[in-house]
Amino acid sequence: MSEIREIETPALLVDLGLLEANLARGAEVFAGRGLAYRPHAKTHKSAAIARKQLEHGAAGICCAKLAEAEVLAAAGINDILITTPVVGGAKIARLADLNRRIRAAVVVDDPGNAREIAAAAARAGVVVDVLVEVDVGQERCGVRTPEAAVVLARTVETARGLRFRGLQGYQGAGQLVRLHRERRAAVERASARLRLVVAALAEVGLTTAVLTGGGTGTAALDVEAGVLTELQPGSYVFMDASYGALEWEPGGAAPPFAQSLTVLSRVISRPSPRRVVVDAGLKALSSDAGPPLVMGLDSARFSFAGDEHGIVELDDADAPALGEAIELVPSHCDTTVNLHDTFVVVRAGEVECTWPIDARGRMQ
């Protein structure tokens, strides 16, 4: 066991106490009113954290990609939903093969794709659980109309090798709408669209056992809306500056989850008492959601200064000395985690262990 000051930087730190608090709090928030929750592993890409989520009552795990699911399956996770269409002969054969070892459900939004999966499943002698993805407003994947959903659900329902399980209606764009009332409105619009599809399916006798979607930002509102049966929160385990900036309840409120993830950096140059250069840049911190925050220093501003450099500017002339540590709060946890190979797991200022980021870079 070593101390934080001995950690080589830049390093991705997880505070285990805060992570465990988030896991416990998540079990309360997401499993309210009889809902199930299936946390999204695209955030952490870690078998260790997925196992903890299952210990906290998660119904299974979500993966964004087949390769992510394969890695977690090899590490013993045996109930996974792949939340992105799996397209193409080779990938579909891998999906069928994965279903020989674990339950690996998948979403579809195209009848031809569903038939290909059915054929591969039949060849492999497995039955693949399938959910029809519905576009509830994100304008990404998913069928657009209740009619298209009915056609596709029937294709799935009648195909040997597939088992129709229900719908995925995920509105990613709603997760980070800052104002609570606007986020609620986004959830209501998405819920209304999903409700229409459920009704259209019911009319033709198709039952939707699972209605899955939602995320960290909308979870409480999704529970309230009462349409989804299963939530897919990802970021709640770590949080980030984007989620931290949300108005969590009308009129404000602290986030329900703690910031358990940081990037530890060190000062490698000190051009002036108000300005230092740290050893973390675009290769240690993702920039798609803006710069990270500087932990514990509200007046400090981080700006990216290249692949391996960051600049921290301070209002007061008290910039840390060469070699001193600066802890940064990522602006987007998923894409920052994906830059690193290892979590350095700390508790009460001591390094407890490291966890591999098992599925880092596994996007195929």
Added chain:
Amino acid sequence: MSEIREIETPALLVDLGLLEANLARGAEVFAGRGLAYRPHAKTHKSAAIARKQLEHGAAGICCAKLAEAEVLAAAGINDILITTPVVGGAKIARLADLNRRIRAAVVVDDPGNAREIAAAAARAGVVVDVLVEVDVGQERCGVRTPEAAVVLARTVETARGLRFRGLQGYQGAGQLVRLHRERRAAVERASARLRLVVAALAEVGLTTAVLTGGGTGTAALDVEAGVLTELQPGSYVFMDASYGALEWEPGGAAPPFAQSLTVLSRVISRPSPRRVVVDAGLKALSSDAGPPLVMGLDSARFSFAGDEHGIVELDDADAPALGEAIELVPSHCDTTVNLHDTFVVVRAGEVECTWPIDARGRMQ
């Protein structure tokens, strides 16, 4: 040997014919007028490509980080300059240890740091080559004044365990100034600052054997300016959308280097004939320099749609079908390469081999 259409996506492709043309062209451009060139491995993080650069006459290799240098050293690269200060006891001990196996020079901008490196070198029984980093306008690392450079160079010169080799004056911000005349002006400003430091050192009898800096965007102008003795081009091996958009010569001209790097993606959803979703998002393509370009389709626009999704919109109603390939030109090659574990090396439409991205994620 397989065909490109069999490659699992998203994948990072390198066209070997174009890469080799870039290597040959680089040897002409960068080694003009007696200059040496030391290509930057932060771009490719690959021992295979570093070896090719050495075969093309490179004087050695640059690395951004110590861990990057350690990986390349283990793969047989034996002359490396680490272009970022190496700070802290444990890292400095590693640097000294690396110098037992290869020549690993380093830049410094702080006398205390230089003394620590000297002490570690003496303990390890090695002599470490040291360059004083000069801030030539980037406002990142580097000493600010000729006086500070003299003090630091003397510290290095007189320290047992260190060998003073010269100066690094890298103006990263100048590389992507779009207009040729403005880029030339940036090079002139940086050159003038470096010249002042060289003169100040000469006055006190300190010789600068190496003056290293420059990059792909300014290389021809750096040769013309006549101050640097060694260039550090990185991106020329691959190019990207940012470098592709530069005005390479007054009044325009095609880039001197070819776009050898692409990300191969596939259509996973087709919401409309003018809009498709591909399987490459923020985890396959860096976004710090904007979205990628769509290769061979000038009218197509890519937008990021999450970690694992991209949207391609087309003016004409001819969007590719589900499963079809779309090749994307990264906006920033260095940070895109750092997301992947493997280069898929293609030549004339066939996969020739794969190369590991050996130092991916090695930022410590």
